[in-house]
Amino acid sequence: MTPEQIVHLRRAKDLVDRSYAQPLDVLALASHAHMSPAHFARQFKEAFGESPHQYVLTRRVERAMELLRNTDATVTDVCFEVGFQSLGSFSSAFRRVTDMTPTAYRATAIGYPPTVPGCWAAQWTRPVGRGAEMEKPPPPPRK
């Protein structure tokens, strides 16, 4: 993979980080990276360890986790705020990433986040996808 290709892939990844709530699909991301969709999907996974689609879902769930922890927004509001089109798809993705329902996660996450800048915490507490197996979110703080 050439440095120029890596830069294009990173820009597509940054687009997801910046515009996660927008309707981003592989076609749109591949266009942003100046690659064909199939080539882009392969290269993205090779560079960042997960598929573009999985990265979008994980990014949205990560933002949802932050909203559930730090705001009083309803689960429905959080669902649409982070870019999901239905409660069903949101609940399914959330459960796949965190192994919990959004409501259950909110109940366990009271007192979070940790004492590092939120921007930095977001990067370090982002749930990481490994194919079908997803890591669990960080444990709640010690009482």
Next chain:
Amino acid sequence: MKITIVALRVLDQDSALKFYTQTLGFTQTEDMDLGGMRWLTVAPPDQPELNILLERVGPPFVDGETAAQLDALVAKGAGGTLFFQVEDVRGMFDRLVDQGVEIIQEPIERFYGTDIAIRDDSGNQLRINETTPTNVPWPEDSMTARAQAAAE
């Protein structure tokens, strides 16, 4: 003890120099050939004593394969990160957008202020913060929150 120089790996020193001086308004503080290495430093406009070394890493410091791996990491955005403080982050954000800088994050209010995130021309992440207080509370167990509580 104090920090005088922070090294930041860049992919192209001339391009990096242009970005930090022309886009961010840094001052070029050194540029010399050390025989195999170009020592190129810049300093933030309000902190002239802190130099950032815009560093190209390659042989003989590291072998060519390692240098290529490091370049790939920087290009992926997994290289260095610098944190800056400004007085008007939203105004700066608008200027950076007008200049076509790569934006990672638009202004967001955090407990420590309002910040944005951008990429430099190499892919390094730059987080820029305005420390004006927001309505977002500090985590209760942070040292800052405890110090504030003790002072009240």
